[in-house]
Amino acid sequence: MNPTTDVKTYSGFRLATIFCMVILYAPLIVVTIYSFNASNSITVWKGLSFRWYVDVFIGPESTKFKQAAFNSFSIAFIAGTLATCIATAAATAIVRGGQYRLRTPSLGLITLPIMVPEIVLAVATLIFFNSIGFTRGYLTILIAHTAFCIPFAYLPIQARMQGIEDSFEHAAMDLYATRSQAFRRILLPLMLPGIISGFLLAFIVSLDDFIITNFVKGAGIETLPTAIFGSVKQGLKPNIMAISTMLLCLSIVMVTISYFISKWDKTK
Amino acid sequence: MKDKTDIAVEIQAAVKRYGNFTALHRISLSIRDNEFFTLLGPSGCGKTTLLRLIAGFEDVSEGQIYLFGDEIDTLPPHKRSVNTVFQNYALFPHMSVLQNVAFGLEMQGKSLSKARKRAGEMLELVQLSQYANRKPAQMSGGQQQRVALARALAPQPKVLLLDEPLSALDLKLRKAMQLELKHIQRETGITFIFVTHDQEEALTMSDRIAVMSNGALQQLGAPRDIYEQPHNMFVADFIGDTNLLEVTVEAISDGDAKCRIDDSHALICPAVETVVVGARLHLSIRPERMILTEEANANQSFKGTVVENIFIGTDITTIVKLETGSQITVRTSNSDRGSKRIIDVGHDAFVNMEVGAARLLAD
Ligand SMILES: Nc1ncnc2c1ncn2[C@@H]1O[C@H](COP(=O)(O)OP(=O)(O)OP(=O)(O)O)[C@@H](O)[C@H]1O
Ligand SMILES: [Mg+2]
Numbered sequence: 001m002n003p004t005t006d007v008k009t010y011s012g013f014r015l016a017t018i019f020c021m022v023i024l025y026a027p028l029i030v031v032t033i034y035s036f037n038a039s040n041s042i043t044v045w046k047g048l049s050f051r052w053y054v055d056v057f058i059g060p061e062s063t064k065f066k067q068a069a070f071n072s073f074s075i076a077f078i079a080g081t082l083a084t085c086i087a088t089a090a091a092t093a094i095v096r097g098g099q100y101r102l103r104t105p106s107l108g109l110i111t112l113p114i115m116v117p118e119i120v121l122a123v124a125t126l127i128f129f130n131s132i133g134f135t136r137g138y139l140t141i142l143i144a145h146t147a148f149c150i151p152f153a154y155l156p157i158q159a160r161m162q163g164i165e166d167s168f169e170h171a172a173m174d175l176y177a178t179r180s181q182a183f184r185r186i187l188l189p190l191m192l193p194g195i196i197s198g199f200l201l202a203f204i205v206s207l208d209d210f211i212i213t214n215f216v217k218g219a220g221i222e223t224l225p226t227a228i229f230g231s232v233k234q235g236l237k238p239n240i241m242a243i244s245t246m247l248l249c250l251s252i253v254m255v256t257i258s259y260f261i262s263k264w265d266k267t268k
Numbered sequence: 269m270k271d272k273t274d275i276a277v278e279i280q281a282a283v284k285r286y287g288n289f290t291a292l293h294r295i296s297l298s299i300r301d302n303e304f305f306t307l308l309g310p311s312g313c314g315k316t317t318l319l320r321l322i323a324g325f326e327d328v329s330e331g332q333i334y335l336f337g338d339e340i341d342t343l344p345p346h347k348r349s350v351n352t353v354f355q356n357y358a359l360f361p362h363m364s365v366l367q368n369v370a371f372g373l374e375m376q377g378k379s380l381s382k383a384r385k386r387a388g389e390m391l392e393l394v395q396l397s398q399y400a401n402r403k404p405a406q407m408s409g410g411q412q413q414r415v416a417l418a419r420a421l422a423p424q425p426k427v428l429l430l431d432e433p434l435s436a437l438d439l440k441l442r443k444a445m446q447l448e449l450k451h452i453q454r455e456t457g458i459t460f461i462f463v464t465h466d467q468e469e470a471l472t473m474s475d476r477i478a479v480m481s482n483g484a485l486q487q488l489g490a491p492r493d494i495y496e497q498p499h500n501m502f503v504a505d506f507i508g509d510t511n512l513l514e515v516t517v518e519a520i521s522d523g524d525a526k527c528r529i530d531d532s533h534a535l536i537c538p539a540v541e542t543v544v545v546g547a548r549l550h551l552s553i554r555p556e557r558m559i560l561t562e563e564a565n566a567n568q569s570f571k572g573t574v575v576e577n578i579f580i581g582t583d584i585t586t587i588v589k590l591e592t593g594s595q596i597t598v599r600t601s602n603s604d605r606g607s608k609r610i611i612d613v614g615h616d617a618f619v620n621m622e623v624g625a626a627r628l629l630a631d
Binding site: 165167168170171172173174175176177178179181185186189190 | 323324325344345346350351352354356358359360361362371372375376419420423
């Protein structure tokens with residue numbers, strides 16, 4: 001690299017980098033470390049222990065958390081799957097549908113929800129369910145999650161699809177495959193890394209959503225984020241840190257898998 | 269209508285438009301069964317477009333296409349018994365070489381084991397049996413080209429379309445593949461429609477050539493006819509090297525035209541149908557059909573000065589500047605050197621044309 005443009009030569013670069021990293025990661029590190037604290041207090045260190053992890057699973061709040069976790073994971077799985085299917089269909093239509101006038105607008109419409117403040121979406125979704133007289137509960141959360149997960153699932157799928165030349169489908173159809181055979185045998189396998197990566201992203205986004213869930217969930221049903229929030233309101237206990245750390249690990253694992261799968265090349 | 273079994277592909281007044289742009293202007297062509305037929309033309313002249321019309325990836329705007337007498341221009345690609353070797357090969361990257369070759373057979377409804385067996389035979393034909401389980405990305409360009417060929421041939425199409433299949437290969441491999449393709453075509457007896465922008469390749473391989481430019485057919489004929497009797501300026505200039513001389517037609521008699529080159533020179537050559545007395549047209553004279561001498565030996569010789577001698581292996585190309593100001597290229601075969609002396613740069617020379625060497629061109 002040209003040394004005059006190398007940012008490392010600017011004075012204070014190292015300091016600024018460290019500062020940013022600390023701001024970004026210090027809270028996460030603190031939470032992770034203190035989740036292994038033996039103490040009842042969240043600020044006083046009393047030695048290493050797994051008691052709060054045990055507490056999450058068999059402690060007084062464990063039934064609540066288990067139910068919330070079940071809701072969260074099942075919603076994330078179903079909503080992620082539905083969103084991925086819809087996103088795959090959308091990407092196929094938009095990338096392969098040829099040149100039509102509404103192509104750019106439709107792409108914008110699909111990805112816009114990522115940019116819209118979540119609170120606006122939350123309120124809008126709530127009003128929507130109210131106005132059609134839908135009783136709030138598990139199903140409303142599922143529908144809302146499916147909807148807002150679509151753009152997250154869509155982006156990696158579209159990125160993958162744009163890299164696939166349409167000559168493969170032409171070749172398949174030239175070799176006597178019908179349109180749907182060409183899609184199943186050629187396009188789908190080539191898109192698969194994008195689809196998996198889109199699903200994982202949608203899954204994670206659904207799993208840790210709080211705002212929209214909090215608006216559309218009915219009374220008596222909790223997902224992990226809302227359950228954690230409810231628990232925190234009654235006082236911060238170290239078992240929250242244990243749950244948070246577990247969620248953090250899960251997110252890191254899934255984002256990493258998603259990253260590697262999107263780079264995954266089946267041609268080798 | 270000609271004999272149904274004799275004509276593999278019949279294109280009747282095919283027009284292709286993209287919006288306001290006309291990519292093909294009323295092309296009519298008959299491609300015979302068992303023929304190695306070449307579409308030749310510069311980049312952008314519509315060769316790929318014509319292939320895509322035959323394969324079915326594009327619809328004709330006007331006109332009809334027949335495959336062995338059956339109209340196919342409204343059928344989707346998978347219902348046309350025509351296979352394509354794509355310009356970029358388009359091998360399925362997630363399938364092994366064997367799976368690629370077997371794909372068309374499977375889609376035809378053959379059982380997996382039958383498809384695999386025949387795919388194996390096809391790989392043998394292109395000498396790639398040992399690579400059956402590799403992925404396309406692990407093969408060289410030349411090998412991929414052969415896989416693409418095997419894949420397109422495996423379902424035994426009635427016609428094989430090849431879109432510049434050799435353009436990505438280096439010269440040596442290209443020459444080898446030209447021979448191999450020709451050999452495979454003879455062996456399988458399948459009609460090949462081959463696209464290239466390389467005139468030498470077209471001359472080497474084809475039974476017949478259709479020369480195209482700007483979406484229109486310029487000339488159709490055997491390689492030799494096209495080379496020796498080009499119809500117009502474009503064909504004469506595009507196929508091989510040639511000298512173009514501007515002439516005025518002075519007289520026409522018995523199908524011969526007297527063409528005046530300058531005050532002291534005129535040539536008699538076969539007239540083209542459209543020619544009229546007084547027209548300003550061009551003569552095409554191939555460089556190898558002229559002889560250089562130090563002395564004038566006939567009234568058909570042109571005086572000039574040697575500007576350059578270029579050694580190109582089998583031949584020597586000499587550029588002569590004529591008294592009239594125009595430059596002429598003369599090619600002397602190296603084996604003739606004993607009889608035809610090389611004249612050094614700067615010396616006077618006379619350019620003599622063989623009888624019948626000059627061709628009068630329309631437009
Ligand atoms: N989908 C399309 N839309 C608009 N114009 C097109 C389209 N496809 C081809 N063309 C135009 O049609 C003309 C012929 O294109 P074609 O691809 O047939 O050329 P070609 O002879 O195969 O050239 P090359 O040797 O470079 O492959 C070109 O001018 C091209 O710009
Ligand atoms: Mg082309």
